[in-house]
Amino acid sequence: MPAKNRTRYLGSLIAAVALGNSVQSDAQEQAHSTAAYTLEEVTVTARKREESLQDAPVSVTAFTNSTLEARSLFNLGNLSAVTPNVDISHGKGDGGSTNAAVYIRGVGQNDFIFPTDPGVGIYVDGVYIARSIGGMMDLSDIERVEVLRGPQGTLYGKNTIGGAINVVTTRPGNETEGTLRVTAGSRDRLDLEGSISVPLIPRHLFGKVAVASKNQDGYSRRLLDGTDMGDTNLDTLRAGVSWLASDDVDVYLAYDVTRIRQNGAPGTLLETFDDPSGLYAIYNALAAPLATGPGLEPGSQFDNRWVTDSPYRSNGTGPTRDHNDTWGLTATVDWQLGSTLNLKAITGYREMDAEIQVDMDYSPFPIVQTDEQQEQTQFSQELQISGLAVDGRLQWLAGAYYFEEDITDNNTTFLASGIYDALEMLPGAFVPLVPDLPCPAAFPAPCAGGQGNPYNVMFDLDVNPLTGLETENWAAFANLSWALTERAGVTLGGRYSYEKKTYDIDSIFPNSGNVATPPTTDSQSWSQFTPKLGLDYRLDEDALLYFSWEQGFKSGGWNPRPLSPLEFKRYDQEELTAYEVGLKSRLFDNRMTLNLAAFFSEYEDLQLTSNSVNPDNGSLLLTVDNAGDVDIWGLELELVARPLEAVDINLGVGYMDNEYSSLSPATGYSIDNKLPQAPKWTANAGAQYRLGLGQYGSLTLRGDVTFRSRVYNDSFNTPEIVQSSYTLLNARLTWQSAAGSWRVALFGTNLTDEEYFTSAESVPSFGFRNAVYGRPSEWGVSITREF
Structure with missing residues (x-):
């Protein structure tokens, strides 16, 4: 027996013993098809070309449509539970319930308001989504989601200093097919989803329409007015037309629209406290006795009487609203110029109109209440030309990118009103x-x-700022992957980016008519070259070893919430250099894939948002600073295996730590602090067993567990809002018909009813701490018909 086959055979025996299975006889082995044990190949476009997940020398986790359904992943936020070293939450409480604060390997952005930008880029069909409001997108009609860890400063560029999430929607084909799904569950949940794809002109023109309406009562309730919080009221539509203009030209036009009408984030008051430098005492002495409204009796004070005995209850009475209307158009043209040359153009236009009202103190008093109205438009154009050279050993891609954004914000804020x-x-x-x-x-x-x-x-302190931002971004990029030998390869890439922002603000205190920040317009620009070097080596046809060195950057901006002219300050860009070594492997005749990655990142001039007390009057002081430099390092492991024809298992483990190497004294942080939203350990594991029922179809039982270690929720590492480690358990039982056209699933999430918060804030200027808790235990039944 050849050495290579002997190694595989011995490895298979070891795996079988480890899983507690008896070794089958040769005759039994021959009775089973190898294909029944083989894992499905996952194709990704993380490097802007189609390739196997196992052949891409980058750290990426991919979820196909079937994986999303099987693991009960309904929206973008669910991905953090199943992806190592990824944290996705609602971020700051005033960002509303649809805001997506995404962190990858400790790098991200907690604040939704411009001119701060996200540190992780979200792309839908190649189009960058500039704002995090509405980022908790629904995952209906999705073909694949790819989570790229580490800076993507060459091929993606804008605001991908921490990584990128690449969402790929389904496309119509030459066959008529469709899906209908109804899901019902806890708290009057009712989701309706449908899609159809048809050939309009066979072999030339195809169209699709996909719609979804998702509704559910909230899991948190305001006691004084009965308002549901954490509810779902979402309607979305995607339509697309694919035109094969010729054998060489493929044109795809896509339209999407989403309408959200929900209440605000389901937060609650954790505690009140008197910071000697803040306004807690003076508010209770002067303003609290004069306040009126539901629940306020004579002599009421803003104190711990408004803390409830449940994380899913609050005493808030202020405005609460999360309305969001977004729509977009995308045109993608693929033109095969020759056997080794391809031109691709991606054009995108999007609009967003959002209204976010939040009562952040979750009490009957107007301590902190916001009413935010944002309107945004964006346009982007990307051109790519790619090809092969040197007898196919050199794959190259070059391109140019243009992006412009125009956004305005009208914010009415009540502060210790x-x-x-x-x-x-x-x-x-x-x-x-x-x-x-x-x-x-x-x-x-x-x-x-x-x-x-x-x-x-x-x-x-009640303030009404009117702000606007105009952004232009230009970039040129190139990427070369050269197979030096049959086993060794090198990748060289680079991107030159230029970005200009123009910010204007006009902010007044409406009660007195005083000026908070006089009408001011300021412009800044940044330019940066972000290179990449990659080396890869095939140990054999099933094992790929790789190393990468890559840089990313994110442009600067202005302190977004100044309450005086002196607080209107610039902050500069931040930069990150990442080193990564990894291994991708197929084991046991492709019954198992095992991917490993180790990384070290040098994060310079990181932009951190802080919430402190203004020493002049005890009021709120919100700032964004280039806090200093920090080193981040960690490991990731992802395993998928099919030890038996009917058994699938998966495992993901992330370890991460960080340490400031320098810190500006002006920030007020301790150099011993840790980054927010950066748990040291993240882990997930799942297993499913499929039982064949012959002509009656099959039953699949699946269980998933997620673990997350302690998380700091602010830059100060305030101990009272630290989320301790927690574990979540989900389960799903699915019946599928023999023909595969019907599926009925019973599922439950957070089965142990774990109480944990996904975000929290400490506001010492006004003396309170709040938190938004994750969803409690839920169940649901889903019926799917495919045709």
Whole structure:
């Protein structure tokens, strides 16, 4: 027996013993087809060309449509539970329930508001989605989702310093086919999904339409007005036309529209506290007694009486709304110019109109309430030309990219609302602003109170900023992959990017008419060359070893929430250099794939958002700073195996740690702090068993478990809002007809009813901490008909 086959045979025996299975006789082995044990090949376009997942020398996790369904993954946020070193949450509470704060390997962005940009790029059919609002997209009508870890500064470029999520929707084909699905479940859940693909002109013109309507009552409730929080009310439509203009030209036109009408994020008040430098005490002394509304009796105070005994209940009464309308058009042209030359053009236009109302203190008092209205348009154009050379040993791609965005924001924010009015009502200046000062005292002694007192305006905090941002991004890129020998290859890539932003702001305090930030327009520009070097070596036809060195960057901006002209400050770009070594392997005659990656990242001038106390008046101070430099390192393991024809297992493990190498003293953080949204351990495991029922079809039982270690929810690592480690358990039982045209599934998520929060904030200026909790235990039944 050849050495190679002998190794595979021995490996198969070892695997069988490890799984507790008896070794079958040679006759039994021959009775089974090897194909029945072989894992399905997964094709990805992570490097902007089709190739097997196992042949791509990059760290990428891919989910096909069938995988998404089998693992009960309904929206983009679910992917963090099944992808190592990935964290996806709603981010800051005022971003609403559809905001997607994505972190990969510790790099991302928690804040939704511009001019801050996401650190992980989301692409749909090759079109970059610039804003994170609405990013918790529904995964209906999806062919494949690819999660690329590490900077993608060559082929993707804009805002992919942490990684990229590449969403590929389904395309129509030359056969008439369709899907109908109804899902019902907990809290009156009712999802309706349908799609149909038909040849309009056989072999030349094909069309598709896919629609989904998803509705469910919320899992959190406001006690004082009965409002459901965490509800779902989403309608979406995707349509596409594919035209084979000739044997060499393929044109695809796609349209999508989504309408969301939901309440705000399902948060709750964790605790109140009196920070001596904040406004907690002065609010309770002056404004709280004058506040009116549901639940407020004479003498009410903003204190822990408004903390409920359930993570799914709150005493909020302020406005809560998450409305979002988005639509887009995409045109993709593939032109085969010759046997070794291809031209591709991707044109995208998108619009977003969002209204987000949030009561962040989750109490009857107007401590922090926001009413945000954003309108955004974006246009992008990408051209790629690719080909083969040197007898097919050299694969090359070159391209150019243009992107422009125009976005406006009208934000009405209430901050400790009522202090200014209460001071104006006082008969005189009775409130000392410095220690041990006797009041009243003659002006200009620093005593607040009394109508017209100029010191009162220090506490006029309700603010209405009008902001706008225009962005232009130009880039040129190239990527070469050269097979030096039959086993060894090298990849060289680079991207030159130029980005210009123009930001304008006009912010006033409407109660007093004072100016928070006078009408101001400022422009900044950045340019950067981000290179890549990759080496790969085939140990044999089933094992690929690779190394990569790559850089990424994200442009800078301005402090997005200034409450005075002095707070209107610029921050600069951030940069990341990543080193990665990995192994991709097929084992046991392709019954198992095992992928390993180790990485080390040098993160420079990282942009961190902080929430602190303004030393001038105790109010809120929200800033974005280039905090310093941090080193991030870690490991990832992903395994998929089919030890028996009817058994599939998967395992994913991520380990990550980080350490500041330098830190600006102005940030106020400790150099011993850890990055937010960067758990040290992430792990997921799943197994399914398929039982054949002959002419009655089959039953498949599946279980999935997810583990996530401790997570810091802010840059200060505030201990009261640290989420400790937790484990989630999901299960699914699916019956499929013998012809495969019918499926009925019973599923449950978070079966142990684990309580955990996905995001949390500490606001010392106003003395409260809040959290948004993850979904409790849920069940559902899904019926699918394919034709």
